[in-house]
Amino acid sequence: MAVDESGRTFGIVAVDAAARPVAEAWGTRLRELGRPVQTWFGPAPPLDAWLTAARVGYRLLLAGPEADLLALRARAGVLLDAEITLYVTDSRERVVRCARCRTATRTAAAVLDCAGCGLRMAVHDHVSTVHGAHLGSWSGA
């Protein structure tokens, strides 16, 4: 996946090992262009510190499982879609937010029991970019 070269400074996150090759390719290309890059390998980048220090012209490039990227996207609400690149390495698991108790549960299942209140939930396609999660509601059974 080609890197967004329109930015001036960049933050790159590779959440897991599968994301590493694409993140490294992005970093290599940006360093060739002489652009400042900060990089983090792992699921918990210091995003708040990065975004506080960053100035307009910044781009955030995220690679990893969909559930992690959604959560990181939710923490980077100050950025526009045009300032974020998402590269999904795995979309089997989803984070599901319970419509009743608001607990988030990570699952690969289409129907599950909420980790917070035990509600039997169906997972909806609806995604909240604010909460970084799919909607789960009573499955009706």
Next chain:
Amino acid sequence: MTELVVSRTADPAPGIRELTLADPRGGPPPAAPPGAHVVLTCGDRRNAYSLVDTDPYVVAVRRQGAGSSWLHRLAPGDRVEVSGPRSTFAPVRTARRHLLVAGGIGVTPLLSHAREAVRWGQDVRMVYVHRRGAYAAELRALLGDRLREAGRADLERALDLTDQPLGTHLYVCGPPGLQDRVVDAAARAGWPGARIHRERFTAAPEPGVAFTARLRRTGRDLAVPEGTTLLGALEAAGLAVPSQCRQGVCGECRLPLLGGRPLHRDHYLAPEERAAAIMPCVSRAETLVELDL
């Protein structure tokens, strides 16, 4: 259209007349967001002006043509036809900072942006490039050290596009050359287009290059020289195209477009309309435009 009455006139800078427009029946005018404009009927023309203030409506008119000269002759008590407010340059509500860049009389919509930001305690910064300084004293009092004033030559010194907090939105209004400089510098500094907002119509459009208008129904090729509008060329050839504002705002002169490479410069047509219509008062073509005339 409503008829408003001139309640006050003032001269904020040489060549610029400020008109305060009130509803003769009393009460506030239709609500308008900062950056909105209205179209005033000035004799046989219709010109668009940004609202410097929205209650009552205040416009600042730079004398530059027949319409603006007509408005300069108005006195308190005179009546003017005013369109409803139109908003094409509103502040972005989610902005963490509003960075305003004004050139000359392009300050008018940004003055109302600045007032709104100060009223609501939002982070606002302004760079004002000017010689005559319309509203400069008012902006100094409003913004203090959040205002930087500059001449054309030292715009880049006053405007640091590499040190604005994430979430800043940039608003530019002024002469086309100045706008292009700011927008180009922002793009070079990595600003995405969605953070850059321009208001174009206060300045006269640039003359452009010569091109050909092919009239498919009559089978004529019409040369449109540099500095002549397509509308002007059609009129000179005896085609009476109805028109009003001649600024790409009102929509009156809309023509059906059949082909060619148009350069749309109006503020009227929606993006999806631009393949099949053109506003000849301001829009041109790279080399050729084909019209259903």
